Amino acid sequence: MLVAYTEKNEPFVLNSSMPQTTLYQLRKSKKFYCPLCKQQLLFKIGSLKIPHFAHYSKSSCEAQFSDRESEMHLKGKEQLYSLFNALKLEAQLEPYLPSIQQRPDILFKLKGNDDQRIAVEFQCSPISLEKLLERNNGYKREGISPIWIPSTPNKIVKKGIQRISLNKNYQQFREVTHPSYIMTYNPAVRQFFYISNLIYLHGNSFISKVQTISLTNQKFPFYIPKPITKNEFEQFWLIYQQVKHNYLQARVLFRRSGVNDILLRSAYELRMNLHSLPKYIGIPLKGSEELKVFSVDWQLALFYFIHTNKIELCHMKGQTIYYFLKWARMPETKIAYEVVSNYCTFLEKTSIQHSYQSIQDDKLLAILYNQFLAM
Known part of the structure; x- marks a missing residue:
């Protein structure tokens, strides 16, 4: 302390x-x-x-009073406290709030609004989603708005469009802060790192645009990342296609489960070559991480499901989508339902009915970019 x-x-x-x-x-x-x-x-x-x-x-x-605070946590909250003081925000360091038995790293009031208090938590250690929500609810009961700033992941050291890894601890901050980005802080270099425009790949892998802003240039309210441009989205798309190619190559070379593998089984039954799939099979969609697999796995499986059950794409609605999720052994949640439903809508808008059809690259890219902006 x-x-x-x-x-x-x-x-x-x-x-x-x-x-x-x-x-x-x-x-x-x-x-x-x-x-x-x-x-x-x-x-x-x-x-x-x-x-x-x-x-x-x-x-x-x-x-x-965390007696075993890391050097990073001690430095970080000291630097953030200095920032808010420099911005004339009447900051308090480590104040104890007896009514909720909580102690934010920093508490300050907004200028011209004495009733609006902001609690800032610089989070360096893993925290469960339950504990995070419990802390948030405590602040909100006191009329305090919480801001969580996790420490920057060790492997993120540069800015630009890149493939990154975010473990579950980091991913949950999107649920309680900003769905479109995560603002982190690295006290070693005195910089905020913005991890924005996230596109899910598989496992803990994402593609993201990483931006930085120095401690001395930060303001409050905090800087908010802008949507990516079409040229930047093309860079995202190139990385995405390369990752998909490498992923499929690895699945063919190293997967031994054969017909028990839904991807390999789908490709076999549809007489499709995994190295030359249409680009609309395996596209990024909002919420894809809910399905816990790469988009190419479940999207190819969807065409196999339609083929096996002899149904038309326009009938992939309502309970039929839940039947598909159960059949494919994927989470039968509302978010998973919406992801599959959105993919079916995308296919209908592009007049895709069967897996052997094609679509022009520029048309596909334009549709995906507009969809990404809507995310």
Whole structure:
């Protein structure tokens, strides 16, 4: 923690820019106490972490005051606190809210609106969706708007359109913050990384446009990424097609389950070569991650389902879509239903009825780009 109380019950905020001599003199001359449990604290001045306070032993308030904070978390919240102060936002560092027993990293008020409070959480460790929603609900009960800023994933070090990996912990921030992007922060380089315009591939893989903005250039309200241009979407599409090609090649070479593999079985029954599939089989769609497989798997399976059951594409509606999801052993959820329904609508709009039809590349790209903007 970076905030403690002195013997005179005055709040004291540590600042890593303080000279070492000043810090050692403070530790020698003063005693500091926990704002919550009132116990005396250790004043740590080491080489591995920035100066911080910690409890002498395990205490009842350990959950609110994370004694084992990482260097990244300590640095990050100190830097964010300095940002909000520089923006004249009356920020508080590590305030305790007794009514909900929560302690945001930073709390501040909006200019000209004393009633509107914002809680900022710089999240460096994994957190369950249940805990995240519980914290959010606590803030909202107090009329506080929460903002979650996860630490930047280690492998994201540059900006531009690229393939990235986001584990489930990062993916859930889209559900509670911004569905179209994730704003992260890296205290080591003092930069915000915006992971936007996400297109799902498979597993934890996505294609994204990554943008950066320095701590000193950030404002509040925070910068919001703009939609990608058509030229940028063409870069997305090229990466997507290359990933799909490599994925299909690997499936043919290394998959041994044969007829038990829905992709290989679908291709076999439809007499289709996986290396020359029409480009409308395996396209990105909003919510595709709900199906937990690459789009080419379930979209080719859909044509096989239609072929096997001798039904027309226009009849892929209502309960029939749920029959398909069950048949393909995929999640039978509302989101999964909407993804499949949207794909069927896309096929109807492009006059595709059978898997042997074709479509011009420029027409397909234009439709996908307009759909992507709508996402």
